Amino acid sequence: MPSFAARLSATFEEFGGVCLGIDPHPFLLEAWGLSNDVHGVREFALRTVDAAAGNVGMIKPQVAFFERFGSAGYAVLEESFALARSAGLLVIADVKRGDLSSSVDAYGQAWLTPGSALEADAMTAVAYQGVSELSGPVELARTAGKGIFVLAATSNLAARSIQTARIVEGEHDGSTVAASVVHDVRALNSESGLGSFGVVVGATVNVADYGLLAEDLIDVPVLAPGFGAQGAQVEQARELYGAAVANTIVTVSRSVLQEGSSQIPSELRSLRSQLREQVR
Numbered sequence: 001m002p003s004f005a006a007r008l009s010a011t012f013e014e015f016g017g018v019c020l021g022i023d024p025h026p027f028l029l030e031a032w033g034l035s036n037d038v039h040g041v042r043e044f045a046l047r048t049v050d051a052a053a054g055n056v057g058m059i060k061p062q063v064a065f066f067e068r069f070g071s072a073g074y075a076v077l078e079e080s081f082a083l084a085r086s087a088g089l090l091v092i093a094d095v096k097r098g099d100l101s102s103s104v105d106a107y108g109q110a111w112l113t114p115g116s117a118l119e120a121d122a123m124t125a126v127a128y129q130g131v132s133e134l135s136g137p138v139e140l141a142r143t144a145g146k147g148i149f150v151l152a153a154t155s156n157l158a159a160r161s162i163q164t165a166r167i168v169e170g171e172h173d174g175s176t177v178a179a180s181v182v183h184d185v186r187a188l189n190s191e192s193g194l195g196s197f198g199v200v201v202g203a204t205v206n207v208a209d210y211g212l213l214a215e216d217l218i219d220v221p222v223l224a225p226g227f228g229a230q231g232a233q234v235e236q237a238r239e240l241y242g243a244a245v246a247n248t249i250v251t252v253s254r255s256v257l258q259e260g261s262s263q264i265p266s267e268l269r270s271l272r273s274q275l276r277e278q279v280r
């Protein structure tokens with residue numbers, strides 16, 4: 001299996017960096033005329049995958065909306081991932097898992113093992129127990145051609161005080177929590193050019209306030225939520241991410257999904273051309 005970085009680069013080349021989030025909120029199920037139960041979520045997810053295929057290269061299912069329905073929700077995730085894979089879409093499982101290494105290893109195995117029921121191409125992870133605790137999933141990702149996106153500067157205001165806090169000891173003495181995560185994740189990328197290990201940097205944050213420079217994000221895949229419903233505009237992508245806009249995944253959920261499944265392809269194509277302008 002080629003590395004996640006190689007597959008992501010090919011996706012950027014063919015489709016650009018727009019990613020469609022699959023977040024079946026109850027209000028969206030209602031707007032789509034679907035029931036707020038696992039049948040509605042299944043229909044929503046499969047229609048969304050269909051609408052994404054051929055229009056963008058990536059989807060990011062937010063697993064919380066599926067977990068609401070227990071094992072039946074997981075079955076829908078499995079079916080959706082399989083459909084996405086067969087349509088050539090990269091799947092970033094938005095699971096935000098984190099724990100000490102002996103436990104987080106199992107999360108990695110669930111989401112990144114080739115052939116596992118919930119196999120995705122990449123997963124999101126939380127590193128408040130230390131980026132080094134993620135070594136098990138990182139090793140698995142290396143051998144299986146998978147990727148991991150670690151939360152660094154998230155789009156929600158409530159995280160600002162924690163993520164901009166300064167570390168007072170050790171290797172990262174004096175740097176912000178966000179910058180230390182970016183530094184440690186960058187160090188995982190041994191290959192030259194784009195790496196397989198990325199960071200989440202929300203489009204609603206000013207990276208400088210988080211102790212980050214635009215250069216810190218070069219060659220690291222950047223997962224960038226916050227566009228659309230949370231207020232950032234794709235026309236600001238270069239201003240926000242500088243040269244790293246070329247390796248930024250602009251992920252959008254509610255703003256596109258609320259248009260209804262028949263409108264999704266044209267919405268995605270329009271975002272693609274806006275982002276292409278920014279990358280140029």
Ligand SMILES: O=C(O)c1cc(=O)[nH]c(=O)n1[C@@H]1O[C@H](COP(=O)(O)O)[C@@H](O)[C@H]1O
Pocket residue numbers: 021023062094124153154155156200201202225226227228229230251252253254255
């Ligand atoms: O990791 C994420 O995807 C994520 C990180 C972050 O900092 N902010 C953030 O909004 N997200 C997720 O990105 C999606 C944003 O959805 P919309 O605001 O509807 O586009 C949701 O699934 C969030 O859980």
